Amino acid sequence: MATTTNWPLLEADHVSVTFPLSGGLFSKKRVVHAVTQVTLKIRAGETLGLVGESGSGKSTLGRALLQLEKVSEGEVRFDGQRVTHGLKSEIARLRMQTAMIFQDPFASLNPRQTLGESIAEVLRVHQKVPRNDVPARVAELLTLVGLRPEQASVKPSQLSGGQCQRAGIARALAIEPRLIVADECVAALDVSIQGQIVNLLMDLREKMGLAILFIAHDLAIVRRLCDRVAVMYLGRIVEEGPAEEVFTRPRHPYTAALVAAIPDISPDKPLPEEPLGGEPPSPVAIPQGCAFHPRCPYAQVQCRTGALPPTRQIADHTWTCVLSHAGDETVVPLTGRSFDEAQAG
Numbered sequence: 001m002a003t004t005t006n007w008p009l010l011e012a013d014h015v016s017v018t019f020p021l022s023g024g025l026f027s028k029k030r031v032v033h034a035v036t037q038v039t040l041k042i043r044a045g046e047t048l049g050l051v052g053e054s055g056s057g058k059s060t061l062g063r064a065l066l067q068l069e070k071v072s073e074g075e076v077r078f079d080g081q082r083v084t085h086g087l088k089s090e091i092a093r094l095r096m097q098t099a100m101i102f103q104d105p106f107a108s109l110n111p112r113q114t115l116g117e118s119i120a121e122v123l124r125v126h127q128k129v130p131r132n133d134v135p136a137r138v139a140e141l142l143t144l145v146g147l148r149p150e151q152a153s154v155k156p157s158q159l160s161g162g163q164c165q166r167a168g169i170a171r172a173l174a175i176e177p178r179l180i181v182a183d184e185c186v187a188a189l190d191v192s193i194q195g196q197i198v199n200l201l202m203d204l205r206e207k208m209g210l211a212i213l214f215i216a217h218d219l220a221i222v223r224r225l226c227d228r229v230a231v232m233y234l235g236r237i238v239e240e241g242p243a244e245e246v247f248t249r250p251r252h253p254y255t256a257a258l259v260a261a262i263p264d265i266s267p268d269k270p271l272p273e274e275p276l277g278g279e280p281p282s283p284v285a286i287p288q289g290c291a292f293h294p295r296c297p298y299a300q301v302q303c304r305t306g307a308l309p310p311t312r313q314i315a316d317h318t319w320t321c322v323l324s325h326a327g328d329e330t331v332v333p334l335t336g337r338s339f340d341e342a343q344a345g
């Protein structure tokens with residue numbers, strides 16, 4: 001993957017996002033801790049997968065990185081320049097060089113505009129090409145995402161979900177972004193169409209050196225597409241590292257449970273019946289200690305007390321857990337067994 005500078009294209013430094021929760025008249029003011037103390041880096045041309053259950057804060061983090069959500073604490077830097085509380089010019093540069101693709105392919109397009117009008121609008125607002133060259137650039141962008149130039153004259157209602165998502169990607173590419181945040185952008189599509197869109201993103205990454213933050217709950221797709229992967233649980237990143245490393249040797253018990261639930265990841269191993277029991281707790285009342293402890297089959301006394309688990313690291317693979325796995329030890333997802341029983345095999 002291309003790395004053009006010494007610093008990451010995008011960097012989050014201890015970023016938190018909270019939302020006020022409107023309670024009853026006399027109730028104490030409570031907040032939703034959607035994202036807590038997230039630190040991550042995305043390099044130019046790199047694809048970072050962001051995974052975790054629904055409600056873990058993935059979308060909020062994605063929006064906060066692009067300054068579409070107010071950051072309560074911490075700092076975001078784009079291309080080495082601070083954008084949280086930064087200069088207007090830096091925020092404008094972020095807007096000019098980043099784009100977002102959403103889950104609902106129809107929602108990102110105006111139903112009253114043709115595809116051509118909708119892409120041309122972006123080209124005009126961002127003054128990407130001279131007025132006379134707009135139609136040719138629209139045709140070029142449609143071709144780039146695997147649509148036909150003639151489809152510039154159709155409206156979104158005349159397209160399938162997959163075609164609409166391609167058009168949404170063409171619109172995102174119109175600004176010539178260096179980074180795209182793709183938020184569950186294939187989740188609403190049929191499996192075969194999902195594959196086509198993933199191939200398209202891989203292709204664009206090669207052709208344009210695009211960096212992508214790929215938010216998804218489908219780990220099989222993330223494994224295929226991403227260079228690195230970050231796993232979120234209740235607003236925090238609990239594990240991060242090279243995708244292949246994290247998928248074959250998950251270190252955090254939560255990641256291990258997610259990986260065990262991928263049907264095709266280790267066909268020769270019997271899958272645990274219920275790799276991850278229960279629901280995540282509410283982000284309004286995050287458990288003390290390790291937030292995963294109520295669901296963790298490895299949980300020990302110290303996991304339930306006040307201190308956060310330590311961050312551990314082997315090369316560029318990090319995770320936060322009290323368990324110290326030296327060398328090649330792997331976390332085995334457990335079902336109902338205690339940690340000691342599992343260690344005994």
Ligand SMILES: Nc1ncnc2c1ncn2[C@@H]1O[C@H](COP(=O)(O)OP(=O)(O)O)[C@@H](O)[C@H]1O
Pocket residue numbers: 019020032033034052053054055056057058059060061283
């Ligand atoms: N605008 C908002 N106001 C209040 N709570 C929000 C808002 N946006 C998200 N949340 C809450 O923040 C948490 C994280 O949400 P989200 O980022 O959408 O998670 P994910 O994308 O992983 O499903 C959830 O509990 C969600 O209900």
Ligand code: SF4
Pocket residue numbers: 252253254290291292293296297298299300303309320321322323
């Ligand atoms: S710190 Fe404790 S509760 Fe948290 S994942 Fe590790 S073993 Fe489980």
Ligand SMILES: [Mg+2]
Pocket residue numbers: 058059060183184
């Ligand atoms: Mg989401």
